[in-house]
Amino acid sequence: MSYQHPPQVRRVLESLVPVVCPPEAMELGLGADIVDHVALTMSVVPPLFRRGLVLGLTTYDVSAVLWWPGRGRRAHRLPLALAERWFARWEHGPTPIESELAKAVGQLLKFGCYEQPAMLERLGYRPQQWIDQVKRRRLTVYGDDVRRAEAAILAPDPLRPRSQKKERA
Amino acid sequence: MVALPRTALHQDRVPDNVSTRSTLHGDTVLDADVVIIGSGAGGATLAAELAEAGLDVVMIEEGRYYTTRDFTAEASAMTRQLYRDGGASIAIGDPPVMFQEGRAVGGSTVINGGMSWRTPERILERWRREAGLEHIEMPDMDEFFARVERRINVRHQDPETIGVDNALLKRGADAKGWKVIPNLRNQVHCAGSNNCAFGCPTGAKQSALVSYIPRALHFGARLLSDVKIDKILMHGKRAIGVQGHVVGDPATGPSGARGHRVVVRAKLVVSACGAIQTPALLARSGVRSPSGRLGHNLSLHPNVKLTAVFDEPVRGWEGVHQAYQVREFEGEGLLFAAVNIPPSIVAMTSHQRGAALGRLMAEYDRTVIAGMLCEDSATGRVRTISGRPQAFYQLAQLDAEKLIRGVALLSELLFAAGARSIVTPFAGVPALRSHDDTRALYTRTIKRSAMEVVTVHMMGTAAMGTDRTRSVTDGYGLVHDADRLMVCDASLFPTPIGVNPMETIMALATRAAAHVLDNLPRYQ
Ligand SMILES: Cc1cc2nc3c(=O)[nH]c(=O)nc-3n(C[C@H](O)[C@H](O)[C@H](O)COP(=O)(O)OP(=O)(O)OC[C@H]3O[C@@H](n4cnc5c(N)ncnc54)[C@H](O)[C@@H]3O)c2cc1C
Ligand code: SF4
Numbered sequence: 216m217s218y219q220h221p222p223q224v225r226r227v228l229e230s231l232v233p234v235v236c237p238p239e240a241m242e243l244g245l246g247a248d249i250v251d252h253v254a255l256t257m258s259v260v261p262p263l264f265r266r267g268l269v270l271g272l273t274t275y276d277v278s279a280v281l282w283w284p285g286r287g288r289r290a291h292r293l294p295l296a297l298a299e300r301w302f303a304r305w306e307h308g309p310t311p312i313e314s315e316l317a318k319a320v321g322q323l324l325k326f327g328c329y330e331q332p333a334m335l336e337r338l339g340y341r342p343q344q345w346i347d348q349v350k351r352r353r354l355t356v357y358g359d360d361v362r363r364a365e366a367a368i369l370a371p372d373p374l375r376p377r378s379q380k381k382e383r384a
Numbered sequence: 385m386v387a388l389p390r391t392a393l394h395q396d397r398v399p400d401n402v403s404t405r406s407t408l409h410g411d412t413v414l415d416a417d418v419v420i421i422g423s424g425a426g427g428a429t430l431a432a433e434l435a436e437a438g439l440d441v442v443m444i445e446e447g448r449y450y451t452t453r454d455f456t457a458e459a460s461a462m463t464r465q466l467y468r469d470g471g472a473s474i475a476i477g478d479p480p481v482m483f484q485e486g487r488a489v490g491g492s493t494v495i496n497g498g499m500s501w502r503t504p505e506r507i508l509e510r511w512r513r514e515a516g517l518e519h520i521e522m523p524d525m526d527e528f529f530a531r532v533e534r535r536i537n538v539r540h541q542d543p544e545t546i547g548v549d550n551a552l553l554k555r556g557a558d559a560k561g562w563k564v565i566p567n568l569r570n571q572v573h574c575a576g577s578n579n580c581a582f583g584c585p586t587g588a589k590q591s592a593l594v595s596y597i598p599r600a601l602h603f604g605a606r607l608l609s610d611v612k613i614d615k616i617l618m619h620g621k622r623a624i625g626v627q628g629h630v631v632g633d634p635a636t637g638p639s640g641a642r643g644h645r646v647v648v649r650a651k652l653v654v655s656a657c658g659a660i661q662t663p664a665l666l667a668r669s670g671v672r673s674p675s676g677r678l679g680h681n682l683s684l685h686p687n688v689k690l691t692a693v694f695d696e697p698v699r700g701w702e703g704v705h706q707a708y709q710v711r712e713f714e715g716e717g718l719l720f721a722a723v724n725i726p727p728s729i730v731a732m733t734s735h736q737r738g739a740a741l742g743r744l745m746a747e748y749d750r751t752v753i754a755g756m757l758c759e760d761s762a763t764g765r766v767r768t769i770s771g772r773p774q775a776f777y778q779l780a781q782l783d784a785e786k787l788i789r790g791v792a793l794l795s796e797l798l799f800a801a802g803a804r805s806i807v808t809p810f811a812g813v814p815a816l817r818s819h820d821d822t823r824a825l826y827t828r829t830i831k832r833s834a835m836e837v838v839t840v841h842m843m844g845t846a847a848m849g850t851d852r853t854r855s856v857t858d859g860y861g862l863v864h865d866a867d868r869l870m871v872c873d874a875s876l877f878p879t880p881i882g883v884n885p886m887e888t889i890m891a892l893a894t895r896a897a898a899h900v901l902d903n904l905p906r907y908q
Binding site for chain 2: 328376
């Protein structure tokens with residue numbers, strides 16, 4: 216993986232897991248895994264977007280110092296109730312920069328959260344089982360048709376240019 | 385365990401005439417009749433038709449060659465591998481629109497839903513009228529559509545593959561007395577695995593990867609995967625080849641190191657990179673359109689999704705998605721369908737967070753996700769900044785109103801089907817619980833910035849037309865004011881088409897192939 220969170224970004228993201236993800240995520244101890252997943256996703260997003268996120272998260276963290284209810288603490292040090300309020304301020308921020316950053320970070324965390332096998336298991340979501348079952352059924356029931364269609368893909372059927380068609384007509 | 389019959393197309397290995405990053409050991413220089421950049425709906429179709437006619441064709445694809453057995457339900461891993469920018473590309477505007485492009489051999493057809501519809505006749509007629517295109521209407525186009533449908537096996541679903549979510553959508557439409565039709569899809573006994581967006585794990589979906597690509601290779605075309613073309617080589621106004629480099633593994637992000645150089649010299653150069661990448665490639669190569677319209681005219685078919693919770697079990701991942709389309713409002717440019725998506729993407733695109741998100745997701749197995757496609761009236765633009773494309777798109781007020789109306793109509797349908805509550809794509813709008821809530825949507829002020837809009841249909845950025853002062857290419861995709869340079873992808877659409885675009889792109893590519901064969905001496 217070519218992208219690793221800088222330490223300050225990792226700290227902010229970890230502090231945001233209980234704000235953005237459902238309580239089960241913390242109960243299951245998934246905070247670090249979710250933040251790791253965010254790094255995986257960030258490794259493939261456009262570089263400009265990635266740089267914007269890193270810068271935005273750093274600003275989010277540091278600017279909390281100036282917010283009087285936070286009493287000079289950075290965002291990642293705020294207790295949950297205040298962390299909630301600070302994030303909500305960004306969600307409804309005065310400019311699209313704040314709100315879009317909160318949205319993007321929220322999306323990354325929510326995506327990472329519901330990619331965790333333990334979370335999916337809780338939902339009873341087991342798609343691979345279904346895929347294996349119907350894949351088998353397809354070849355058992357329709358095997359002959361499937362092979363016929365595959366053969367047709369390679370069967371000659373040249374495209375006749377318009378000029379040739381006119382000649383023959 | 386029962387042994388499954390092996391398939392004839394070797395869907396489990398890379399074919400011999402495909403070069404990949406592990407076989408491209410040094411700089412490569414090739415000669416060909418035709419070089420096609422991009423192996424998606426447009427590129428693969430053109431390659432197969434020209435190769436079968438005996439031309440020496442080289443296809444170049446930035447993405448990897450995946451086999452059917454590589455495709456799994458692991459949404460995150462598949463997204464990182466198969467989608468450009470991990471599926472997180474954004475068109476800047478109010479609201480920002482997230483869009484997705486495929487990056488793999490087979491292009492976006494590998495990850496698309498398989499909906500296969502002809503261009504509506506009213507659109508073809510509009511293209512004739514507004515862009516001056518000839519032989520673009522029925523019956524001229526009929527043979528090209530029919531040929532594509534034969535090649536990619538356009539059919540209705542086997543009934544046993546239709547799941548509860550789609551049955552509920554149909555029940556709602558029937559209850560309202562609205563027109564609902566079975567979808568046409570390119571599939572051979574689709575198994576209903578509901579994995580189309582992450583690659584078809586059964587090989588049933590007839591994406592270019594398992595239809596036009598093997599056909600092109602069978603008739604002698606060569607394919608270089610893992611190669612990104614940086615520029616088209618021009619000699620004056622004449623395209624003479626392409627130059628690019630071998631890329632690293634997209635799933636792990638750019639490594640920073642630049643791979644071996646690849647040059648292909650050819651008598652005809654075709655850009656089939658899709659409506660976002662093609663204008664950037666042409667711009668990077670110094671191609672100028674006398675119309676100044678290269679990269680303009682971007683249409684998106686803005687798309688929004690609703691999450692409807694039912695009392696009964698739905699298990700939307702069991703059964704094909706979009707088995708039906710609600711066509712009642714086609715005249716207004718609105719189509720509805722049930723589009724199950726995995727939990728991570730439902731969560732990601734939902735406005736909820738914390739405990740509220742947990743409550744919504746706990747009902748995932750009783751949820752119908754319904755989506756809506758809107759034929760847009762505004763156009764955006766792809767600008768090329770430091771060689772990379774950046775899309776800009778401003779949702780028109782008219783289209784924003786259309787989206788609100790569409791969400792209200794689709795909610796009516798879902799309540800008629802028995803939905804208990806519906807989460808809309810509009811931030812700040814509480815979950816709808818009754819018809820009254822739905823009706824209230826019409827009078828509520830919903831800002832564009834509150835709308836969660838996505839798209840997978842980007843079109844129009846190198847539009848066809850006979851007037852070279854208003855269009856980028858002629859009626860067959862040949863770039864005005866350039867020689868031996870063709871565009872063959874979704875960029876060509878003069879206007880949005882209001883239905884899923886793949887079949888239109890393939891039919892236009894087939895028509896372009898016939899045009900090349902008709903004028904072969906020009907390309908000797
Ligand atoms: C998730 C999803 C679902 C969809 N569902 C449907 C559907 O159900 N029905 C339908 O009709 N349409 C659907 N579409 C849209 C449809 O798939 C696309 O419109 C169509 O594939 C576009 O064809 P194209 O030839 O323009 O480009 P693509 O098919 O996207 O192919 C372009 C290829 O060019 C390659 N490329 C780009 N730049 C370079 C470069 N510089 N060098 C080398 N290679 C390059 C890309 O990697 C890509 O593989 C869907 C799309 C997506 C993403
Ligand atoms: S739903 Fe059908 S076409 Fe889509 S991935 Fe599953 S088997 Fe393939």
